[in-house]
Amino acid sequence: MARSTTRRLLAGAGTAAALLIGSTLTGLHDQSARAQGTPGLVEFRWDTDRDYRKLYYYQTSNLENDRSEWFLTLREKDRKTAILKLTVTVPDYFDSQLKPQRMRLCRTTAGGMLSRSKCLEEIPAVIEVNEDQTEIVVFPDTPLPADGDYSLSIKLFNPQGKRMYQFNALVQAPGDVPMSGYRGSWLIDVD
Numbered sequence: 001m002a003r004s005t006t007r008r009l010l011a012g013a014g015t016a017a018a019l020l021i022g023s024t025l026t027g028l029h030d031q032s033a034r035a036q037g038t039p040g041l042v043e044f045r046w047d048t049d050r051d052y053r054k055l056y057y058y059q060t061s062n063l064e065n066d067r068s069e070w071f072l073t074l075r076e077k078d079r080k081t082a083i084l085k086l087t088v089t090v091p092d093y094f095d096s097q098l099k100p101q102r103m104r105l106c107r108t109t110a111g112g113m114l115s116r117s118k119c120l121e122e123i124p125a126v127i128e129v130n131e132d133q134t135e136i137v138v139f140p141d142t143p144l145p146a147d148g149d150y151s152l153s154i155k156l157f158n159p160q161g162k163r164m165y166q167f168n169a170l171v172q173a174p175g176d177v178p179m180s181g182y183r184g185s186w187l188i189d190v191d
Helices: 002-026
Strands: 057-059 067-074 085-089 103-109 118-123 125-129 135-140 150-157 163-172 180-190
Touching (some): 057 180, 067 180, 103 135, 118 150
Antiparallel strands (some): 067 150, 085 163
């Protein structure tokens, strides 16, 4: 019984070796794999802060100077209240042009390994970008409910240079105290 198992394993190894040699001869090894624009499975931070919360994002391209659409997503599990106002802080070294007319707020399905993030329904909102291009403020016409996933979709040309950018989400919930609280950060990588 042990001999037949060993023979099957050796036969399988031989088939794998033949496929590897065949792909090398046909030039398939020259094709470079391109990662999708989803965040990595592992994130390393020098100073781990218990107050830092990683938020989900999706970008159609992560290559520098390439046309891309970014989905900065606030999932249902990332918040417990409705959203009256969303403020996204942008690093001052982010050198891509942010235009309010190229942004929209929408209810989304968060993609994964087998599917992409999609905008299911556009939510009417007023979107403003400050003069320094360091802050995006989103005012939905009606407060976003606490259930469901919502994204700020941004169409832009990726910035030049291979860098990481940390965008922070500050959310103001309906209530007596008009204060925005930190909800998390999108750590976006441009290759």
